[in-house]
Amino acid sequence: MTDISSEISHNWASSNARSRISRRYRRDRWLRNTGVGAIVVAMGLLGILLTSLAFTGYVAFTTTKVKLEVFLDPAKVDRNEPGKASYRNLVREAFLANFPELKKRKNKREAIKILSSGAQYILRDKVMDEPELVGQTISVLLPLSDPFDQLYKGVVPRRINALARNRIASFESLKQRGLISVENGSSYLSLAIVVGPAILKNPKRGPLKKIMRRAFAELFSGETGRVNYKILSRDAVKILQARIRKDVNFAGDKLQVKLPISPIYDALNRTGKAEKLNPRFKSEKVLDLFDALVTRGMIASPFSWELFVNSDSRFPELAGLAGAFSGSLLALLVCFLISFPVGISAAVYLEEFAPKNKFSDFIEVNINNLAAVPSVVFGLLGLAVFIGFLGMPRSVPLVGGLVLALMTLPTIIVSTRAALKSVPPSIREAALGVGASKHEVVLHHVLPLAMPGILTGTIIGLAQALGETAPLLLIGMNAFIPSIENVGLLDPATALPTQIFTWGDSPERGFVSRTSAAILVLIGFLVTMNLLAIYLRQKFETKW
Amino acid sequence: MLFKKILKFAGTALTIAVVANAAEAREIKIVGSSTVYPYTQAVAEEFARSGGAAPTVESTGTGGGMKIFCQGIGEQYPDITGASRAMKASEKALCDKNGVSDISEVLIGYDGLSIANSREGDAMDLTKVQIYQALAAKVPVDGKLVDNPYETWSDIDADLPDVAIIAYGPPPTSGTRDAFVELVFHEVCKNGELEFWKNAKSTLDKKAFKKMYSADCTSMRQDGPFIEAGENDNLIVQRLNADPDAVGIFGYSFLYENLDSLQPVAISGVEPDLDTIGDGSYGIARPLYFYIKNAHRKVIVGMQEFIAQYVSDDAMGPEGYLSERGLVVLPEAELKASQSAAIDAKMM
Incomplete structure (x- = not known):
């Protein structure tokens, strides 16, 4: 027996021993490769998502426009009251001046549909900004209507298969x-x-x-x-x-x-x-007119600032995210103002003061559970309590922020407690040792040292809240807001994710790319917030 | 501390925002059907651009909108609700109960429900009876109601293509689904277009017959060929493009926007377009309405102007901007009636 065991323990060169060793290495490699594989799969899926979004969304970052020479006739536009003039007619005349061959009313009406119906308002806003332009011939870039925008971008075809x-x-x-x-x-x-x-x-x-x-x-x-x-x-x-x-x-x-x-x-x-002919277009004639504009070099496709500065619109070529930005920002502000102080206070009490008994265990379990509750439940709660019971108005950022705060609270409490825990007891003991009272220990020493961790948790919680859709839909924060003149906590608003939701549900073709573009913008925001969290952690983190 | 400063600043900002808001009068509030929503949006946008305060438009569905609308009179309740069907008697009763009795009903136009498939697939021409036979949970076979046995279109009629029945459609919560059931299934059963239903109609009394068809002629089949595709019609459009053998059921505006990749299924030889839906020759169309709370007219600033904008020829007329968004406009006489009902606050 002893012979055999000594043989095994010493003979590393035996084929049995070698195969055992190589099996162990194989398993090491296998574990390592599985990890690499998992990362490749995860990155690959993310890559597919982002490329497909970028692929459909990139066209929304430009708007097809036509360059028109408009004579601001002082007889038609009053310099003192530029808002009163009929810009519709001005735009119509300037556009139709390119096609003197059009005589019939019907043909003119069809041709004018190449232009976006919002073109007149863009001209109006320009003149109202600079009334001194009246009397001059100005050159303006006006957006095309959605079908022609999509045609120019190659999203919709000009001709389709005629036979099934x-x-x-x-x-x-x-x-x-x-x-x-x-x-x-x-x-x-x-x-x-x-x-x-x-x-x-x-x-x-x-x-x-x-x-x-x-x-x-x-x-x-x-x-x-x-x-x-x-x-x-x-x-x-x-x-x-x-x-x-x-x-x-x-x-x-x-x-x-x-x-x-x-x-x-x-x-x-x-x-x-x-x-x-693609049945979306009324006739070959109107496409010929469009081609004429293209060959005359009047069509351009500049970067779409509209996507960022306009508020929502029924017309995809005019729709932008400004309303959703401001709504999201206000809701996040409310969310931060409520969840940050409340979350920190709760965490400080639980970590520093609470006695260890069944009751505090019960609270802890509940907070952890709360973090796992689906967000739609918070939406229902908000609908029932804030809107139903407390009588707050629908669709407003205040209610949205309150609901999001409920959702963010557990995240902040949990991360704050972890941050407080990571402050070494020696700091507390040293402070107590020089005679600091409990509140001085916490407020002067522990909390500031834990702040980077707390901020990281808060920013990640807020980023989650920024991407939340379901609770906002329930409290009506998917309202259609065509102007951003009234922005306030009690003014109806929409938010980025709900804006994506409503755009994604719209029939107009332009909204397909607009939706993808909006998702890209939202992802951009989330990435920025996460980067900020990482930066704060790196910069202020104290190592003991 | 920085933290304290942030809190202080934010607290001030909050107070200012709340105070500044409280002083303003409320803008027009509109709820209701998701089908009417895009048209109301377009009018609201036009109204805001021409200087009015931008109304708040929210899509809640027809039934949901009625519930909120009928809750009472006062600032916290909406002023207008959109509907893709006429107000039900029960909803009117709810309104009356809450003191909302002075309501004007305005017919906006029509919306067609379209059945369509990919242009890569077969061109089809179906009758309502065939659609009922393809999609209802129970259909009459040999004089008895049985679980739907049809698997391919050619099982129903040899003239139809020999492809499996696959239909994507809206879920039961959708107004589009209600309209589809009512305009196709109920019409087939109620009018006794099949022998079985004809017999039932002649033997049963009116009440019992109604009970029978609302029980047995309402469900879509659950055994696979009919697939509920969620509320998002763009999803159905995408699936149709991926599967040339499938058909989809959705609002006409989605077909109109996607005519380059989808072809309409003709109903008894009539394809849906703005003309055939408008004159009623296309068989699956429904009226769209909005309802006005007349007690709010004088109180809410700009409401009368907004309503006038909505029913104006520029919006609802034959060349109006709503028709560009896919609304099937009213014929001349109905348009005039609608305009006067809206502007003169005619009580329904």
Whole structure:
């Protein structure tokens, strides 16, 4: 026995021992690689999220604009009362001056829709800012309406496929049977039509059409799906009629004819694709006008400051985040003012004064539980207590901030306690030793030393609150605020995440990229706040 | 200490903000249907731009809006609520109970519910009966109501494409879902378009028949082909683009904005567009309303002007800016009636 054990403990070169050692190293490597793998997966997912956001969102950081020369006619704009003039007409005239060829009212009306309906207000605000411009011809950049903005950015196509899958399939089945031919540059369908003598004598279009359709439908007998009569050109009956009239001497009952097919299928047959105008645009004409503006160099796509300085709008090209910024900021201010002092006081009491008994354990457990409560519950609480019971108004940042404070409190208490705990007892003892009272120990020594940790926890709690949506929706902080003139704790407002929520739910195409852009801005804010937390920790942290 | 200074500063700021706010009169408050919301938003924006105080518009859903609206008269209650259906008798009773009896009803226009699929998929033309057969939880087969057996569209009618039925639609909390059930299912059952329902209609008395169809002709199927896709219609649009065989049910404005990638399913040969929804030839359209609390008109600054802006030809008219946002505008006579009801505070 002893022989064997001494052999094992000493013979490191034996194959058994070697395989054991390599297995242990393998397991080390495995653990390490799993960790690396986990980080790669996490970073990869984050990367996918950010790239997809950046990919859809980047177009929202520019706005397509047209450069217009506007003559501020003193007869139309009163220098002393510039707000009263009809800027709608000024913009209209300046825009239509580029297209003197448009005469009909309908065409003009269609053309003017290239411009954003908010263009007039941009001109108005400019003139009201600088009334001395009246009498001059000024050059202004005015935004385009959403469909044209999206067209210029390449988000929506100009032309789309005209035919659905089953329509193409029905045509392909004819083609495969060799029934489609091309003559003189247009496509024809060979059809065998049974014509009775009565029709031959008097080929009226009505009955002929019925016969023709019946013969056409027979080509698809045995197949599922509705017969696609639209393959036949509208002129087919006319051609058939002419053919029968020409062939008066036609004897027999089966007539082999080549009938024209409708232009869209003709295009599909000859070029392989059938396209039509994107139905979002009213006509080719208006797109031609737009192209003319582009070739004349009047269209530009500058950086969209509107995204940051405008408040919300129904029109995506005008919508911005300013209202959401101010709402979020006010709500966060309220949240900070309440949760910071209350959180610190609670933590100081629990850490420094509270006796260790069942009751304080109970409180501690509850605070930890509170940190895990879903935020929507706080929203419901806010709705019931602040709005329902206390009668506070809906949609206001004060209530939003109160609800967010409830949510942030546990985070701050927990992190403050951890920070207080990390202050070494020697500091407290030294202070007590030179005769400081309890409050002097806490306020003069422990708290300032714990401050970096407390601030870090607070900033992270606030960052969480900044991204919170559900409680704000419940208390109505998703109101539509088209102007940022009234900003206050009791004025209805919206917040960044709820703004993203409402934009994401809007049908207009421009809001798709606007939503992604807003998410990027929000993420930017969160990153900045977290960086600030890291900076504070690095800068003020005391090492013992 | 810095901490004390921050507190002091913030406390002052808070006091100033609260005091400054209390002195101002309240702006117009609007709640209600999410379908009416974008139109109200557009009017509110226009109103704010032309110098009025910006109204607060919040989307609460039709039912939710009615509940808040009917709570009473006074500054804390909203002035206007939007609705994607007419006010129910029970809601009117609630209003009356709380002293909100002088209400004006204003018809804004129409909204079409569209059924659409990807342009990569098959073009379809369905009847309401076929849609009912494809999506209802229980359908009549051989004279009996059974759990929906249809799996592909061609099971219902050989003329339809041979693809599995997959439909994305709104959840039960949505007004769009209510409207869909009412305008498609109930209409099929109520009008006795299928033999089974025809028999039921002729044998049962009116009350019992109503009870029967509201019980058995209201649920969407739960066995897979109908998928609830949440309140966000843009999500449905994305899923349709990913799956050419699926159809989606949503408001017309979402179809209108996405016509480059989606094609409408025709209902009995009629495709939805502004004309067919407006003249009623497209079968699945509903009226949109807003309700005005007349007692607030004189008290809330700018309310009368806001209402006038809402019903003006510039907004609601045939070339108005609401039609650009996808509202199906009213025919001439109805428009005039709406305008006078709104401006003259006609009591409903």
